[in-house]
Amino acid sequence: MPTIWEKAKAGFHYRGDFLVIDAHCHLECAPGAAAGPFSLPRLIETMDALGIERACVNLAHFPNAPEANDRLNSYVRREPMRIFAIALVNPFTPNANLDEARRCLDELGMRGVKVANHWNRSALLPLKTEDAERMEPVFALAERQRRPVICHGFITPDAVRRHPDLPFIIAHGTEDWEAAEAYRPFPNAFFDTATGFFPRATIEHFVNRFGADRIVFGSNMPRNDPRVPLGAALTSGISRLDKEKILGRNMAGLLGFNPSK
Ligand SMILES: [Zn+2]
Numbered sequence: 001m002p003t004i005w006e007k008a009k010a011g012f013h014y015r016g017d018f019l020v021i022d023a024h025c026h027l028e029c030a031p032g033a034a035a036g037p038f039s040l041p042r043l044i045e046t047m048d049a050l051g052i053e054r055a056c057v058n059l060a061h062f063p064n065a066p067e068a069n070d071r072l073n074s075y076v077r078r079e080p081m082r083i084f085a086i087a088l089v090n091p092f093t094p095n096a097n098l099d100e101a102r103r104c105l106d107e108l109g110m111r112g113v114k115v116a117n118h119w120n121r122s123a124l125l126p127l128k129t130e131d132a133e134r135m136e137p138v139f140a141l142a143e144r145q146r147r148p149v150i151c152h153g154f155i156t157p158d159a160v161r162r163h164p165d166l167p168f169i170i171a172h173g174t175e176d177w178e179a180a181e182a183y184r185p186f187p188n189a190f191f192d193t194a195t196g197f198f199p200r201a202t203i204e205h206f207v208n209r210f211g212a213d214r215i216v217f218g219s220n221m222p223r224n225d226p227r228v229p230l231g232a233a234l235t236s237g238i239s240r241l242d243k244e245k246i247l248g249r250n251m252a253g254l255l256g257f258n259p260s261k
Contacts, residue, residue, distance in 0.1 A: 019248035019259050021084075022047070022226060024150070024171050024192050024218030025055040027075060028062070037222050040075050044082055046221065050230055053248070053259070055221070058086040058114040060152070065090050065100055065116070073108050084255060085110040086150055089138055091117055091131045098137040105145055111255050112148040113138060115155065124153030124172055124179070132156045139163050148190075148254045154179055160186045167254050171218060174202045177209075184210065190254070192218030193246070199232035203246070212242035216251045 029038045036042065047055055057075065062068035065088045076085045087104030089097040104110040115135060117127050126132070132155060139159060142149050143166035149155075150169045154176075160168050166188060173180055173191035183189035191214060195202050206215050217233055219226035233246050252259060 018051070018244055019252065020050070020052045020217065020230070021248045021251040021255075021257070022052050022055040022219050022221065023169060023216040023251050024194050025057045025221045026060055026223065027057055028059055028071070029223060040078060043222065044079060046226060047082065050226060052226065052230075054082055054084055054257070056084045056086050056112065056150070056218075056251070056255075058088050058150070060088060060114060060116050062088070065093075065096075066103075069100065069104050069108070069110070073110075084112070084257075086112045086114045088114050088116055089135070091115050091127060091135050094134065097135065098141065101138045101141055105141070105147060112150060113142050114150045115152070117152050117155070124176055126154040126156045127151075127159075129156060129158070132159045135159070136162075139166055142166055146256065154183075157182045157186070160189050164188055169216060169218070169254070172220070174206055174215070177202075177205060180206070180210070187214065190214050190216055190250070192216050193229035193233065194218045194220035194224055195229070196224070199228050200236045203229075203232050203236045204238060207236075207238050207242055207246075212238065212245045213250060215246045216254070217247045 027040060028034050059068035059072050068088045072085050076083050087101060087110040089101055101113055143163045148167040148169055150171055152171050154170055155168055167190055168188060169190045169192055171192050172194050174193055174195040175197055191206055217229060219229050233243055
């Protein structure tokens, strides 16, 4: 049985076998780090080697969201067939978020919104209630437009409940099995696979607890190695259909992406 690496060397792609969309990628993980391992060419090279068709990208490490979004827009223009742009908003700034989200979704055609709740907190804890409430206009906009919101870690369960038509993708959500339970009643809460915590067992656990429809492949590339969640999903003890859902189908649905067009 050939390994993933041997398949990659032979030019094998999952395309046609599995559609793979990475829901959680970054470029320029530090300001100015546009070259080398944090660069667009390296991202595309890695995607090609692993058969990842598309990547949802944000520049979450920029302190200034409009600047990050402008840079992201220039990357999408270079690789429009490989990247979905996810607009960055900062939940700790009082006023600017709705205008910036509008600009990114309406004018720049970005596919979703990333709430950069890691800027004031290092853990995956939910946003404080007042910070989550400040995001309400952005959530309402995204909900009307059916664009997913990606959060670094957990958003408050209340926000998820208030917006039943808004998909919330809880990045790294599979890292904390207990915290995830609070989101079980809400089918609009999704979890990505960016975890270092027994990745294969984690995928099996989340499929058992939440169903495969609520799990999306997300790697946190280039900070984390995408081979880990990809290999975990491919080798986990779940059905082939569930693997297809996790690796690409679910995210295609959330993004309104039809790969055959
Ligand atoms: Zn990340």
